Amino acid sequence: MPRVSAPLQRPALLPWLLRYCGSLGCSLCALRTGRSGDSVDASYPRSLPHPRPSLAPPPGLRVVRGSLRQRRVRDCPWEAHPPLPAAPLLSSMSALEWYAHKSLGDGIFWIQERFYESGNRANIWLVRGSEQDVVIDTGLGLRSLPEYLYSSGLLQDSGAKEDAGRRPLLAVATHVHFDHSGGLYQFDQVAVHRAEAEALARGDNFETVTWLSDSEVVRAPSPGWRARQFRVQAVQPTLILQDGDVINLGDRQLTVMHMPGHSRGSICLHDKDRKVLFSGDVVYDGSLIDWLPYSRISDYVGTCERLIELVDSGLVEKVLPGHFNTFGAERLFRLASNYISKAGICHKVSTFAMRSLASLALRVTNSRTSP
Numbered sequence: 224m225p226r227v228s229a230p231l232q233r234p235a236l237l238p239w240l241l242r243y244c245g246s247l248g249c250s251l252c253a254l255r256t257g258r259s260g261d262s263v264d265a266s267y268p269r270s271l272p273h274p275r276p277s278l279a280p281p282p283g284l285r286v287v288r289g290s291l292r293q294r295r296v297r298d299c300p301w302e303a304h305p306p307l308p309a310a311p312l313l314s315s316m317s318a319l320e321w322y323a324h325k326s327l328g329d330g331i332f333w334i335q336e337r338f339y340e341s342g343n344r345a346n347i348w349l350v351r352g353s354e355q356d357v358v359i360d361t362g363l364g365l366r367s368l369p370e371y372l373y374s375s376g377l378l379q380d381s382g383a384k385e386d387a388g389r390r391p392l393l394a395v396a397t398h399v400h401f402d403h404s405g406g407l408y409q410f411d412q413v414a415v416h417r418a419e420a421e422a423l424a425r426g427d428n429f430e431t432v433t434w435l436s437d438s439e440v441v442r443a444p445s446p447g448w449r450a451r452q453f454r455v456q457a458v459q460p461t462l463i464l465q466d467g468d469v470i471n472l473g474d475r476q477l478t479v480m481h482m483p484g485h486s487r488g489s490i491c492l493h494d495k496d497r498k499v500l501f502s503g504d505v506v507y508d509g510s511l512i513d514w515l516p517y518s519r520i521s522d523y524v525g526t527c528e529r530l531i532e533l534v535d536s537g538l539v540e541k542v543l544p545g546h547f548n549t550f551g552a553e554r555l556f557r558l559a560s561n562y563i564s565k566a567g568i569c570h571k572v573s574t575f576a577m578r579s580l581a582s583l584a585l586r587v588t589n590s591r592t593s594p
């Protein structure tokens with residue numbers, strides 16, 4: 224009988240760092256504050272460095288466990304998929320096979336990469352407007368996301384040659400980390416916050432924290448594909464964003480909120496009218512990561528204060544995050560306030576050590592994989 228994939232730890236990136244370093248800071252903070260130093264759920268055992276977020280595949284996505292190359296995705300109610308051959312791929316997987324999507328209604332679609340089975344698998348959001356459509360984050364980019372959008376019918380193709388006759392489509396990166404930015408090169412129109420525009424333009428795989436293993440990609444997108452080949456490709460942004468900018472889709476507006484802390488150019492997109500927040504990695508229902516090379520705790524605290532203000536002002540009812548499932552205002556408030564309460568000196572010390580080690584590991588890895 225098929226089993227739902229076992230929950231994975233969110234920090235697939237350098238898990239050993241979190242196991243051996245993260246627990247120290249959390250335990251110290253717990254002593255200081257008299258409660259769990261962790262940010263999400265105090266019911267988790269103290270021995271766990273971080274709580275286990277709900278990393279099971281989104282509701283209904285069932286995965287058969289098996290040997291690495293034989294896992295099969297079945298019974299996915301998101302969208303019907305073409306059957307996959309049981310034998311190893313003899314040709315490249317199609318975009319239709321690689322992605323799955325689900326409609327949330329009101330012109331919003333939730334897209335995922337089916338065979339990237341990792342805590343780093345990012346949510347991809349398609350938001351349709353009356354005059355322009357927006358893709359928020361693009362995943363790894365191992366198969367063509369634009370091709371999927373058109374061939375699955377999520378976006379209308381007029382049938383005209385090439386791109387003629389298609390409505391404008393803008394790809395917005397909530398930040399440049401590899402799990403969100405890898406597919407940006409497939410789009411003609413690309414927007415990113417100005418703090419990370421240069422890194423994207425030069426394909427800086429240190430700042431994109433590129434970290435991908437063969438074991439996370441449970442079906443190779445093409446014969447002979449290996450994770451070590453993966454790089455975030457350099458992309459020249461066509462639109463540089465800053466706080467307060469408004470992306471006009473016609474019948475809906477997305478306001479850019481610069482929310483640094485996780486990375487220096489992290490943004491949220493806020494649909495004020497519908498009280499929906501696309502939060503990227505600024506906040507999701509799991510342990511927030513503030514130990515990467517361009518993370519900054521003081522910025523993250525300010526960002527969380529801003530999130531709390533949004534909740535207090537009644538401006539957010541639904542959060543569509545960069546990872547895991549969607550959640551509401553109450554959860555947003557808890558996640559943000561818990562981060563602020565844990566961001567004391569103990570946390571800063573342990574995070575400093577983790578950031579140093581992570582930076583070293585990323586330097587080594589990305590020099591090794593440089594072309």
Ligand SMILES: [Zn+2]
Nearest residue numbers: 398400485504
């Ligand atoms: Zn990130």
Ligand SMILES: [Zn+2]
Nearest residue numbers: 345402504545
């Ligand atoms: Zn991410």
